[in-house]
Amino acid sequence: MASQIEKIKQLREETAAAMMDVKRALDESGGDLEGARRVLRERGQAIAAKKSGREATEGVIEVYKHFNGRVGVLVEINCETDFVARTDDFQRFTKNVALHIASMKPLCVSEDDIPADALNEEREIAEKQAAEMNKPENITKQIVEGRMRKWTGEQALLTQGFAKDPDITVGQLLQDTIQKVGENVVIRRFVRYEL
The missing domain is CATH 3.30.479.20 (Elongation factor Ts, dimerisation domain)
Structure with a gap:
């Protein structure tokens, strides 16, 4: 029983979650700390999604x-x-x-805020580089889209x-x-x- 209390204390310090939420997460994961962390993270993301519509001024x-x-x-x-x-x-x-x-x-x-001219310039570069590889057209398109996803994620x-x-x-x-x-x-x- 002492180990359960220690796990609850540790998870509360790590996640700032409520005691009952931590206890439920531990029960769901069969006492596994890593599983409980995953459950708490998933719940936290769900809570955050619900709050995202509220006005922040x-x-x-x-x-x-x-x-x-x-x-x-x-x-x-x-x-x-x-x-x-x-x-x-x-x-x-x-x-x-x-x-x-x-x-x-x-x-x-966010990715939605990237200026259109920067996107167009980067796409042109990616298309030129992909064309130099002499791959089939469908592969070339995949290469360009992959590079664009990576670039926008980095920006x-x-x-x-x-x-x-x-x-x-x-x-x-x-x-x-x-x-x-x-x-x-x-x-x-x-x-x-x-x-």
Whole structure:
């Protein structure tokens, strides 16, 4: 029984989930910690999806300035209440996003925001490179589409691998933050400066 209590305590510290949610996740996974983490993550993503329609008008503008003074970032991140905007989880998230933008240089917040001229230019490059391979037309199209998916994923903030943990994307980090703070959180816009 003590091991069950220790598992509950460990999972609560890792995920910030409620005790009953942790207990249910452990029961569903047969006491397996990794399985319980997976169950909690899936539930958290479902909760985050429900909250995404709620209006987020509070928040902060986070400022990041690199130690050498040559890179700076301004990012607006919104939540539903000023109470959540002052929490440690929200503040940590905003600092991490600003640091990520400084180091990874995204073009925009989401793939939908990529400018059409940048998309067209990249598609032309991909088509020329694929044509030089002398493959059948259907294979060439697949190559171009694959390269475009990869390129757009690398340019948009939400689909980039998180700088501190490349195993998750910034979008997944956002979903985890929504689960922790219990409100909708939106990365609204950012500006990155570099000398």
